[in-house]
Amino acid sequence: MATMAPLNEMEADEPEFKPMTAEEARQWSEKNPSVSPGAVVGVQALVGLVVALVAWGLTGRENVGWSAGYGALAVVIPAALFARGLARKWSLENPQARAMGAAFGFFIWEMVKIALTVAMLFAAPRLVADLSWPAMLVGLVVTMKVYWVALVLRPKRRT
Template sequence: MNETFERGRDTDAVEEPPFKTLTREEAQALRAKHPPVSPWRVVGSQAIAGLLCAAVVWGVTDRSGAAWSALYGAAAIVLPSALLARGMTRGTSSNPGAAAFGFMFWEMVKIAVAVAMLAAASRVVPDLSWPALLAAMIVCMKVNWLALLWQRRPVGTTKERV
């Protein structure tokens, strides 16, 4: 066996750089360089995607029941997401434990509302079309992934075109 491996150290292992705590100025510069995306912007985009999905379903199927199903499916994503966004942006806590508890609480509320809306779907939507409802839900959920692409560029760092 390799002598360095026997001593408890693997020479092929990649050394991780030491953790560096940021100063206040470095943290502010990092926040300015990578501004956060507003949760309300994501919720609004989900609503727009849901409306577009319902319009497409109505145009393709020419059935009002399928279009209402798609709208209800979008609402089953948008309304709980709006509750989570409201809960998370209402009161910000400097205590990390309270912030984590708040996130978990509002995430559970979001899940409970979504499940309740799905359980009530067959009674609320006449002529329910489950495929249309689920398609709209999937489209609205995938909008969350697009939020990674929406990060605005900070002021003064855009590259000039020559």
């Protein structure tokens, strides 16, 4: 005979989950604006260009600039593909099936993004003459950190 453990005090006080109505969801979206994935990818591309130019300017070596730029591209191209893949509309009728499809799509596109990034890093020595690994990694990391900047600079919550 199976018995259930008694609920602790915290679990007993939690309200039951109640799905939002379409109107409640619309109002919540208006109060909590999101950042466009395309805008984040655009800012990443701009930051990658700046990093490449700064690397070239500081060292005076063209290969260092190209290496940093390639590191940035190893973030921007997969991120753009990921954003494009997620933008696809799910036309399933059942809301639960649509949610499952969206979650599955997210994981698939994330795997594609990671695989493409790794492939670009492996291809780097063949594609960039006299590759500077430290410069490429700086371009990669700085460009990747734009995600955090987007979180900080996202539109403020409206009251």
